[in-house]
Amino acid sequence: MxxxxxxxxxxxxxxxxxxxxxxxxxxxxxxxxxxxxxxxxxxxxxxxxxxxxxxxxxxxxxxxxxxxxxxxxxxxxxxxxxxxxxxxxxxxxxxxxxxxxxxxxxxxxxxxxxxGDEKGLRYQSLRIDLAGSKIYKDGADLQVTKTEFELMCCFVRHKGHILSRHQLLDLVWGLDYFGDERTVDTHVRRLREKVGEDLIRTHRGIGYSVEADDE
Missing domain, CATH: 3.40.50.2300 (Response regulator)
Structure with a gap:
């Protein structure tokens, strides 16, 4: 939004x-x-x-x-x-x-x-419980970590837009984070294993996105 x-x-x-x-x-x-x-x-x-x-x-x-x-x-x-x-x-x-x-x-x-964004978000088969910091797929709790949860929220709120590793670090890890950008790749890989391999797209040399065609 x-x-x-x-x-x-x-x-x-x-x-x-x-x-x-x-x-x-x-x-x-x-x-x-x-x-x-x-x-x-x-x-x-x-x-x-x-x-x-x-x-x-x-x-x-x-x-x-x-x-x-x-x-x-x-x-x-x-x-x-x-x-x-x-x-x-x-x-x-x-x-x-x-x-x-x-x-x-x-x-x-x-x-x-x-x-109307205080309760939850939906994206395809996912339901994101903002209050409980949980992600459900077809009703099942995916047991995501705090970072995985924030990553998925970030992708859904920016659906249709490619987010670079640097942008994701600022949005999820914070402006004061100075670690290796490759940590983003590691967390995205683990998140994909839970939400589905095809849900998050890789744009080589640019970043990641989710599609905006779920409306």
């Missing part, structure tokens, strides 16, 4: 983007309202996370336009604490309203709930 994070605070952008990418989401960022709308019209986003106070166009203006043009979810971020501001945001179409400061993990959970 694709998420737009629009905030004129660069640190906030960077932190939130890192948390969402860790969960396997594709993230686009913007530093002002005009840039946020440009991303909205250019990319097929599923959720827009908008800071209320931004240069050029406010988060509320962006929210209003997104909601008038689509059914995409919008989450507003604000330092404002007055109840009437929350009422205004919700009346403009915002689906969620989060006051700063907040913990990024809580924001990610709220975003997942908005997207």
């Amino acid at each position: 694709r998420i737009l994070i629009a905030d004129d605070e660069q640190d906030m952008q960077r932190i939130l983007a890192a948390y969402f990418r860790k969960e396997g989401y594709e993230v686009f960022t913007a530093g002002d309202g005009e840039e946020a709308l440009a991303v909205f019209y250019r990319e097929k986003i599923d959720l827009a996370i908008l800071d209320w106070m931004m240069p050029k166009q406010s988060g509320m203006d962006v929210c209003r336009e997104i909601k008038s043009r689509s059914d995409k979810k919008v989450m507003m971020l604000t330092a404002k604490s007055e109840e009437e501001d929350e009422l205004k945001a919700l009346s403009m179409g915002a689906d969620e309203y989060v006051r700063k400061p907040f913990h990024p993990k809580i924001l990610v959970l709220r975003a997942k709930k908005l997207l």
